[in-house]
Amino acid sequence: xxxxxxxxxxxxxxxxxxxxxxxxxxxxxxxxxxxxxxxxxxxxxxxxxxxxxxxxxxxxxxxxxxxxxxxxxxxxxxxxxxxxxxxxxxxxxxxxxxxxxxxxxxxxxxxxxxxxxxxxxxxxxxxxxxxxxxxxxxxxxxxxxxxxxxxxxxxxxxxxxxxxxxxxxxxxxxxxxxxxxxxxxxxxxxxxxx
Numbered sequence: 170x171x172x173x174x175x176x177x178x179x180x181x182x183x184x185x186x187x188x189x190x191x192x193x194x195x196x197x198x199x200x201x202x203x204x205x206x207x208x209x210x211x212x213x214x215x216x217x218x219x220x221x222x223x224x225x226x227x228x229x230x231x232x233x234x235x236x237x238x239x240x241x242x243x244x245x246x247x248x249x250x251x252x253x254x255x256x257x258x259x260x261x262x263x264x265x266x267x268x269x270x271x272x273x274x275x276x277x278x279x280x281x282x283x284x285x286x287x288x289x290x291x292x293x294x295x296x297x298x299x300x301x302x303x304x305x306x307x308x309x310x311x312x313x314x315x316x317x318x319x320x321x322x323x324x325x326x327x328x329x330x331x332x333x334x335x336x337x338x339x340x341x342x343x344x345x346x347x348x349x350x351x352x353x354x355x356x357x358x359x360x361x362x363x
Contacts, residue, residue, distance in 0.1 A: 172349060182288045184295040186340040187329030190249035194324055198290050199224070199252060202323070205286035209279035213264065217272040218279040219257040221309060225250070238308060239320055240299035246336050247295075250322035255305055256280055256296070261314045276318055287323065295322040 171180055199222070206218060223231030235253040236244060247253060258272040269275075284294040302317040311317070329337040349357075 178285050178288045182284060183293055183326065183344070185293050185326040185329075186246040186295065186336050187327040187332055188247075188249040188251065188293070188322065188324040189327035190251075190331075192325040193226075193251050194224070194292060198292065199323070201290065202283045202286050202292070202294075206279040206283040209275065209282045211275040211278070212269065212271040213262060215259070215262050215264075215269060215272075215275070216279075217259040217269055218276040219259060219315060221255040221257065223253045225252070234308060235305075235320065238301050238305045239297070240301060243297055243299040243320070246332055247322045249327060249331065250295075250324045252321075252323035254321040254323065255300065255309075255317055256319035256321060257311070257315050257317050259314055260316055273318065280319065280321065283321075291325065292323060293326045296320075297322070 203220060203222070206220070207216070209216075209218070211217060221231065221235065223229075223233070223235045225232045232253050235255055236247060238255075239247060239253075256276055258269075258276040260269060260272055261267060262269050280294075280296060284296070287294045297320050298318075300317060300320040305311075305317040306315070329340050332340065
């Protein structure tokens with residue numbers, strides 16, 4: 170439960186382990202998610218985020234390729250995710266070639282906007298760090314200034330009946346957040362007035 174009134178898209182957002190294997194994501198919805206990411210803020214407006222997107226059962230084989238690059242702990246529960254993506258950051262600025270110290274932050278902001286748009290459309294996104302980044306970099310022959318950071322499973326939340334019981338239990342535990350007193354180090358009251 171939030172301690173201050175916030176938009177319901179944020180309080181309803183979940184990162185499920187269970188995805189509905191019978192519901193594909195419409196291409197227009199999928200494009201809208203990445204359009205939402207495109208509009209994120211970034212240092213010098215560099216927009217250092219990049220994505221590789223695999224849609225299950227597409228003939229291009231990208232979904233299978235991305236799935237094979239996930240760490241072994243993520244492969245079982247992502248089997249029913251209709252969309253898998255890699256989150257990639259460009260490590261330097263295009264305008265001067267210097268290192269972009271905020272590229273990781275900016276990729277996170279873009280993926281957060283993608284996730285909020287997904288929630289607004291009844292979709293769920295589970296972001297994960299469990300991807301073999303170096304193998305993914307090589308598998309997609311990425312330029313040296315591109316770094317694979319995360320993977321994203323995208324789809325409609327499922328029942329979890331096909332999940333390993335331990336993972337299914339994780340999927341149904343309540344969402345918990347640290348109190349503001351642990352997050353706000355200075356500058357604001359640590360509780361929100363009623």
